[in-house]
Amino acid sequence: MVTAMIEVKGLRKAFGDHVVLDGIDLSVPSGAIFALIGPNGAGKTTLIHILSTLVAPDSGSVRVAGHDVITDKEGVKQSISLTGQFAAVDEVLTAEENLRMMGRLCGLTAAEARRRAIELLASFDLTAAAHKRVKTYSGGMRRRLDLALSLVVTRPILFLDEPTTGLDTQSRRALWNDIRQLAAKGVTVFLTTQYLEEADQLADAIAVIAGGRVVAQGTADELKSRVGGDVVELRDENDEIIREVPTGSSIREVKMTIDELVRAAPEGSRVNIRRPSMEDVFVALTTKELEESAI
Numbered sequence: 041m042v043t044a045m046i047e048v049k050g051l052r053k054a055f056g057d058h059v060v061l062d063g064i065d066l067s068v069p070s071g072a073i074f075a076l077i078g079p080n081g082a083g084k085t086t087l088i089h090i091l092s093t094l095v096a097p098d099s100g101s102v103r104v105a106g107h108d109v110i111t112d113k114e115g116v117k118q119s120i121s122l123t124g125q126f127a128a129v130d131e132v133l134t135a136e137e138n139l140r141m142m143g144r145l146c147g148l149t150a151a152e153a154r155r156r157a158i159e160l161l162a163s164f165d166l167t168a169a170a171h172k173r174v175k176t177y178s179g180g181m182r183r184r185l186d187l188a189l190s191l192v193v194t195r196p197i198l199f200l201d202e203p204t205t206g207l208d209t210q211s212r213r214a215l216w217n218d219i220r221q222l223a224a225k226g227v228t229v230f231l232t233t234q235y236l237e238e239a240d241q242l243a244d245a246i247a248v249i250a251g252g253r254v255v256a257q258g259t260a261d262e263l264k265s266r267v268g269g270d271v272v273e274l275r276d277e278n279d280e281i282i283r284e285v286p287t288g289s290s291i292r293e294v295k296m297t298i299d300e301l302v303r304a305a306p307e308g309s310r311v312n313i314r315r316p317s318m319e320d321v322f323v324a325l326t327t328k329e330l331e332e333s334a335i
């Protein structure tokens with residue numbers, strides 16, 4: 041039986057007269073990697089803050105690891121880790137000292153805390169800087185230490201709010217591997233991201249929020265199928281994209297689209313037919329929602 045680790049029904053939250061979440065329904069199964077995407081200001085951070093008890097909902101039911109976020113805050117807090125929030129980095133200490141201190145705060149023995157610190161420093165590529173004070177770190181190094189701190193002990197649910205923002209490609213991929221390994225061990229990972237490729241590559245399920253609501257939810261493939269059809273790309277002789285036109289997947293529809301493009305195509309150009317990307321899905325779903333809410 042698949043149990044929901046996160047269950048949200050009819051969640052509403054407003055700040056003054058600004059309604060941010062307007063009836064959110066979500067269900068995240070145990071051990072899943074779940075990605076929440078949406079335009080800037082759609083309420084992703086607000087939702088993570090509600091799920092982790094930092095902000096109270098106005099109405100609706102929100103259960104995390106079976107605990108209600110209003111009546112059983114302690115139960116929720118015992119079940120979760122949250123990047124960058126509970127993991128307060130001490131600037132005067134070194135990375136290793138920060139990690140060992142967090143380990144001790146989480147109940148590890150001195151030897152366990154030291155061992156875990158060494159492991160995490162290695163997996164976040166901080167070993168060389170382990171004994172330098174954090175105030176001398178670059179932004180990316182701080183970010184990696186933040187993440188390492190949230191992983192000192194393993195809790196059933198890990199919330200990551202834009203975990204890879206500011207990381208270079210190599211560190212981003214290393215972090216994806218860490219996340220996959222945690223999920224394989226049964227940890228439920230709930231993340232927000234502005235990188236659509238990240239959601240596509242990493243998540244078992246994706247929810248798109250826009251206009252205060254979940255406008256689509258499913259696997260990356262399911263969301264791509266919802267947009268339907270294929271995309272015809274017109275490329276110039278240097279392989280740069282000139283136009284991208286969404287179309288159906290039947291031969292007839294693709295031919296009609298190509299016929300249309302042929303009229304305006306410069307000499308030497310060529311076409312490429314591809315499945316929709318997460319970016320196409322995102323634009324299609326969020327544009328429709330924003331247009332409808334403007335009516």
Ligand SMILES: Nc1ncnc2c1ncn2[C@@H]1O[C@H](COP(=O)(O)OP(=O)(O)OP(=O)(O)O)[C@@H](O)[C@H]1O
Binds near residue numbers: 055080083086
């Ligand atoms: N404490 C607060 N008081 C008033 N307004 C707030 C508060 N927190 C968030 N908001 C507003 O709620 C809206 C949603 O903010 P939120 O940070 O949740 O969005 P987001 O989807 O995480 O955005 P981004 O992608 O830019 O990080 C924004 O308009 C923001 O200004």
